[in-house]
Amino acid sequence: MIPFAIVAGISLLYFGILFGVAFWADQRRQAGRSITSNPYLYALSLNVFLSAWTFYGAVGRAASQGIDFLALFLGPSLMALTWWLLLRKMVRASKEQRLVSIADFLASRYGKSAAIGIAVTGFCIVATLPFIAIQLRAIATTFEMLSTPPVVSPQHLLDLFHTFDLLSIPAEQIAKAPVAVSPTLPSYIDSSLIIALLLGVFCVLFGARHLDASERHEGLIAAVALESLVKLGAFLALGLFVTFGLFDGFGDLAGRFLRQLPEKSHLLSLPTEAISYCQWFSLMVIGMLAVHCLPGQFHLMVTENSQERHIRTAMWMFPAYMLLFNLFVVPIALAGLIFYGGSAVPPDYFVLRIPMDHGSRWLTMAVFLGGISASAGMVMVTSVALSTMILNNLVVPAILKIRSGAASLSTFFINTKRAAIFAVILGGYFYNTAISDSLGLIHIVLISFIGAAQFAPALIGGLLWDKVSRKAVLAGMAIGFAVWGYTLLLPSLVDSGWLSGNLLDKGPWGLSCLHPRALFGLSGLDIWSHALFWSLLLNVGVFLATSLFTEVTSWEQEQIQKFVHVLAPAEAPSGLKILSRAPSVREFTELMTKFIGEERAQSAINDYLKGKAIDHRGSLADHEIPALKRFTEKTLAGSVGSAPARIIIDNYLAARGSEMQDVFDIFGNVTLSRNASREQLSVLYEAARVVASGKDLQTIFDDILSLLEQQFMLDLCLIRIFDPAQNVLVVCSQIGAAQGPLLTAKQQLSDQTFVSETFRTNEAVVINDAETVVNPVSARIIQREGIKSMAHAPIVIEGRPIGVLSAFSRTVKGIFTEEFVEFFKTLAGQVGVAWRNAQQTEKLILAKEQQKELEIAKRIQLSLLPATLPEFKGLSLAGSCEAASQVGGDYYDLLKNDEQTVDILIADVSGHNIGAALIMAETRTFIHALARTFAGPAGILHALNRFFHRDLSKAELFITLFYLRLNVQTRHFSYASAGHNPPLLYRAGSQKCQALDAEGLILGIKEEVAFEEKGDALFPGDLLLLYTDGIIEAGNEEQELFGEPRLRIFLKEHRNTPAADLAPKLMKTVRRFSGQENFEDDVTLMIIKAEN
Amino acid sequence: MKRSQPPAYPAIWPLALAGGVVLLNFPFLEVFSGPSPMPGFSPLLFHIFLLWGLLIGVAFLVAGRLDSNHSNRGEEPEGTPRRKGRP
Structure with missing residues (x-):
């Protein structure tokens, strides 16, 4: 036994180390020297899969049921062979579309369906709570095991302190030592609650500091990878100690076990009374599916993947880690049975009890910390993943629908995410208190695994089959989860005494055919095989049937290419202009220069061209161009993110020689891109598309203002164009309501307003605190309209202003940063291009009309010449x-x-x-x-x-x-x-x-x-x-x-x-x-x- | 210009996957469920761990044969013909 203070102190110290590592990793990332962009760290982090249910539960399962737990690891090991196909598809599709969770992934795959996003989020919350619950239970239980009894004798304490060499107490002072020196928590405070809150704080610090969920959480990953090392080290140390320290190797251990407990020899074989081959197979399938579908695991495998090539390492390292870990599960279980075979020590905690009773206290603490690592890692990752899903799929859509007038939604969103983290962890805590202590850890975790497996048809089917429809996924998942809840979740609550036991005795209303563990009369199966069979059968059946009989919508059709065929070599999108001339190296270099600067662009292209031949025109051979395109995209992605980079390249190639080229030339004039946020880039590229869409000028103006207003939550956006006939600036487009006509009235150039000043001086004007305005005309407008801040940028064509783009906020001061102003000026430039295009189009139409008249004149003139x-x-x-x-x-x-x-x-x-x-x-x-x-x-x-x-x-x-x-x-x-x-x-x-x-x-x-x-x-x-x-x-x-x-x-x-x-x-x-x-x-x- | 892609993913992986599923389930496991030839030795566990290790070996080989260029988008795919000469 170790005093509570020491256990708590060492635990906090360990969390402090994790905190330090996470902080260091974040600092390194900010300095541009990521430590987690490493294949080994990536593979290590995936082993968060081996959480408390493995660290403690596998031994418990081996000691109580037998070796069927191995199937839960063999399944993922087999599936790792497919990762270069399946996981790489997931990673690439997610990176290209900025998908940050399994809910985002499925929603996006099926036509960006909000309904699927909501459904998956909801199902994930319900399915994952048992999973989090067992992690909290493991930490709390081991903490209490290790730090009890709360009152210890002075001699006990002295021995303990001498063991850790923390202090030496003179013998004469022993009698003076207090009888109770170990502080304990009052009985009304639950240690698992404190642990839950502590984990919540850690998750907030390293998983919810920023709002951009697409940003990888390097600190969190570094901490998780360290935890994977700690838990493996601790478990191996214990295994070696047990096998070769307490016994003389595997043979001796097994021999003593068989001699001492011959009646339990079935634990080493298959099949047994408790484990059928059917159950073994079911557990293997469950492991195969769960490793891809658990929200935390998906988050690590897909969202936190920095490079696709890391998957190659994970394909062998992930199963190798599991093999290594499982080498000593059976020996520790056998040793536990030898030592505590007939006692009340729960088998799940043999892992901690053996070193407590037979080993050193250092080993005990190491095992305890290994257990904390196993549990905390999964809680952290899962809660961060779930909070992101809750925010993106539940909160944000709701907020955008009701359009909150909050001054700053970003603060609200990040606080919501933090609250969601605590809600998820506390949900697990309450589930833990609700369910029976008698249920083993693996028993509980299997409930979660089968729940998560319900996403598998949608996830895997959606990567391989292009006929799957949104309706099929919704219907399949709904029925799958309903059956899962009925056959597993409900009985677990009955077992825990929360519901009437009659349900499990005779079935609902005495209908035995609806018995949750013998649905439709199917008896004789273990509960896992039974639940897996019915839930997946109905899920997949409905999924297939609905897919075959429903049509995919155009939205879904568009997404199919981005998922099912995501690994196919990119081809020119249909409808885009076919390049008559392959782009040259110089063109790609110039494009990169616009975004990452000339020096970096040149350096990157020089590195790339080493060993490649270019012709006298500076072009590569045709077959080299796709690779150069991907290289350019990848280089740009490092600066602007993968999705914008893809858009830049595609749009650039589509725009060569067209009006869109003007839009891209704008980026060359304003060096904003490296500093611009993804939201700003997103607006610019959407605006570029709008400009090039060929719509009428009014629609283009309206669409651009809508983009601006929606992305930045502005209250009023205006485009004014100069009318030379009246010598005034006239409002051509307006989004958002003005309180009165003052803001939208025609502006004389001689007016002393900021709009007129912007036009006259051809310079942007930004007022970040409208209260500081002293100009009486402007002050009157600002006061009447309740404006807090505003920005005006001249709309310029060839250096000449032709109008003014304005944005107003009635709620926030100081939102127009220098970076925003650069973006704003660029957007005004795009408005100018749209205006000029419209003018040219008008002239063209006029010229065509004149041409038509001239044709008529020509015919008349020819008729005046002698015909013969x-x-x-x-x-x-x-x-x-x-x-x-x-x-x-x-x-x-x-x-x-x-x-x-x-x-x-x-x-x-x-x-x-x-x-x-x-x-x-x-x-x-x-x-x-x-x-x-x-x-x-x-x-x-x-x-x-x-x-x-x-x-x-x-x-x-x-x-x-x-x-x-x-x-x-x-x-x-x-x-x-x-x-x-x-x-x-x-x-x-x-x-x-x-x-x-x-x-x-x-x-x-x-x-x-x-x-x-x-x-x-x-x-x-x-x-x-x-x-x-x-x-x-x-x-x-x-x-x-x-x-x-x-x-x-x-x-x-x-x-x-x-x-x-x-x-x-x-x-x-x-x-x-x-x-x-x-x-x-x-x-x-x-x-x-x-x-x- | 559209080219056929070189086989980037060694074809052994589906065989290994199918073989692993078959060899790690009934009825194959039944072969090793009999009595142990020597005390303290479990043929079943030996079989499972040995196969597990072999699967990891196959995964290691498959991963090693995957062209690294294929894993990094933007780099040249395997099999792309190169021109000789100076850049």
């Missing part, structure tokens, strides 16, 4: 006109005056717009109406110039025109030119080109102009080409013009080509020369060929 040219004996004619834009100013025409004469003209109005086209149409009208009334070409040009002079001067346009009147019989012609390019006449006789030049000024320059008229004649084989300057001024890449000489050569080379073919050939030649399909200027020509 008349045929004359001995002459062939051809014409062509191509406008540089939809409408042009070129024009050619042919007017048949009588049977002998025909007028041929070509004109070029300056410009290629509607104005030029109108002038061209007007010219045509004039010529068609009056050409016949004038004697010759010079007269017509003179009349034309007089008629158009005023109009052309006003329109700042002019016309060049060549007019030719041809006698088709004599082939004589007269001509005049108004500054037009001289047509070329190829003479077949001389085989030379002659320019038809005549004096004359461009139309529209002067009112009175004299036009020279000349005459000539066509001879057989002659070729006359009328053309506009678009042909000879066509340029190529070397800035050369096609020019008149090339035109002459062309005519000479093609003198024998029919006129109809000559026009397209000339066009083709000019195109080939310029190297362009479209002409820069309008191109028109007319060809008259005198046949031989």
